[in-house]
Amino acid sequence: MPRLRVALTVVGVAGVASLLLAAFLDLPDFGSVPHPYGARAVEAALDQQTANAVSSVMFDQRGMDTLGEEFILFTAAVGAMLLLRRLADETEADRLDAHHLGAGVFEAVRLVGMLMFPITLLVGAYVVVHGQVSPGGGFQGGVILASGLHVAYLAGDIPVLRRLRSLTAVDVAEAVAASGFVAVGLVAMAAGSAFLENVLPKGRLTDLLSGGTVPLLNVVTGVEVTAALVLLVGKFLEQGLLTGAAHEDSDA
Amino acid sequence: MLELLPYLLSGWVFLVGCVGLVRSRNLVHAVVCLAVTQSATYILLVAIGYARGGTAPVFGDIAPTETVVDPVVQALTLTDVVVGSTVTALLLALTIQVAKQHRTIDPDEIGSLEEESKE
Numbered sequence: 001m002p003r004l005r006v007a008l009t010v011v012g013v014a015g016v017a018s019l020l021l022a023a024f025l026d027l028p029d030f031g032s033v034p035h036p037y038g039a040r041a042v043e044a045a046l047d048q049q050t051a052n053a054v055s056s057v058m059f060d061q062r063g064m065d066t067l068g069e070e071f072i073l074f075t076a077a078v079g080a081m082l083l084l085r086r087l088a089d090e091t092e093a094d095r096l097d098a099h100h101l102g103a104g105v106f107e108a109v110r111l112v113g114m115l116m117f118p119i120t121l122l123v124g125a126y127v128v129v130h131g132q133v134s135p136g137g138g139f140q141g142g143v144i145l146a147s148g149l150h151v152a153y154l155a156g157d158i159p160v161l162r163r164l165r166s167l168t169a170v171d172v173a174e175a176v177a178a179s180g181f182v183a184v185g186l187v188a189m190a191a192g193s194a195f196l197e198n199v200l201p202k203g204r205l206t207d208l209l210s211g212g213t214v215p216l217l218n219v220v221t222g223v224e225v226t227a228a229l230v231l232l233v234g235k236f237l238e239q240g241l242l243t244g245a246a247h248e249d250s251d252a
Numbered sequence: 253m254l255e256l257l258p259y260l261l262s263g264w265v266f267l268v269g270c271v272g273l274v275r276s277r278n279l280v281h282a283v284v285c286l287a288v289t290q291s292a293t294y295i296l297l298v299a300i301g302y303a304r305g306g307t308a309p310v311f312g313d314i315a316p317t318e319t320v321v322d323p324v325v326q327a328l329t330l331t332d333v334v335v336g337s338t339v340t341a342l343l344l345a346l347t348i349q350v351a352k353q354h355r356t357i358d359p360d361e362i363g364s365l366e367e368e369s370k371e
């Protein structure tokens with residue numbers, strides 16, 4: 001590394017470290033109890049009959065923020081699709097069958113994958129729909145669902161991979177789920193409340209159908225996250241199948 | 253001192269990530285360093301939200317009077333994780349493009365290639 005860069009790094013790290021230390025010394029002590037915002041958020045969550053206070057914050061108290069977060073995910077998936085599109089000089093490899101469709105996967109891996117595939121999907125769906133009563137929710141469950149689909153890929157399940165690679169359905173699911181979040185907000189407006197206000201009946205704390213719009217938004221987010229991750233990972237996997245001028249040169 | 257330890261840990265993780273970024277000779281490595289840097293913010297947020305003796309802010313099977321940790325910073329951490337994963341995905345996609353265009357993912361070599369092409 002050039003000497004100048006080392007010197008700049010040392011100065012920068014030392015400066016940031018001393019600023020951080022000064023800031024940390026002024027923070028409230030670790031574990032000290034008064035949390036004014038936290039206490040109010042918990043109170044509001046209990047009022048709305050949402051047992052999971054984090055879900056209540058995410059999808060009810062600051063649902064508008066989470067709408068933005070959903071669209072961050074949406075935009076990232078679109079951006080990655082744009083960046084990872086097939087270039088003009090690239091063609092898809094014919095070696096799909098031998099190399100990528102399960103040949104060379106150990107039998108044990110295949111067995112475990114087949115066993116884990118339905119279990120992972122079930123766990124993912126469970127986490128999505130129980131987001132208002134237990135830890136979890138649309139984001140966490142969506143990640144589990146998408147991982148489940150890729151467990152099937154790792155296990156060499158050919159039909160699932162084929163279906164995943166026809167990404168149009170996933171694409172549509174992502175767009176529909178993203179607009180579903182907006183639709184829930186608009187329904188609240190049509191009912192005479194503010195955008196994304198929790199207008200549905202709240203139910204009873206710890207019931208599966210409690211928290212008003214929170215379960216609905218959790219499901220919408222779960223679909224959105226699953227679709228976005230399948231799209232993203234699918235695009236990265238596709239790169240392994242592409243051959244083009246650039247690849248041939250680097251092989252040579 | 254013990255009260256400061258979680259905050260110092262997050263500062264240390266942040267700085268380690270930064271140093272890794274500076275020393276990086278590989279763009280994939282740099283993306284991972286950025287993810288490490290960002291994970292410092294998860295530690296800081298969760299540490300700020302901790303309440304002594306508190307449990308998870310989920311009232312599925314505890315009384316509503318129980319001491320719980322701050323759910324607001326936990327929700328912020330969730331947002332943070334989502335943003336972090338999308339940034340990682342986009343940067344890795346850009347890395348693939350760089351690899352295709354420049355046939356290298358060493359940031360120093362990319363700079364020198366540009367100088368060569370100007371000459």
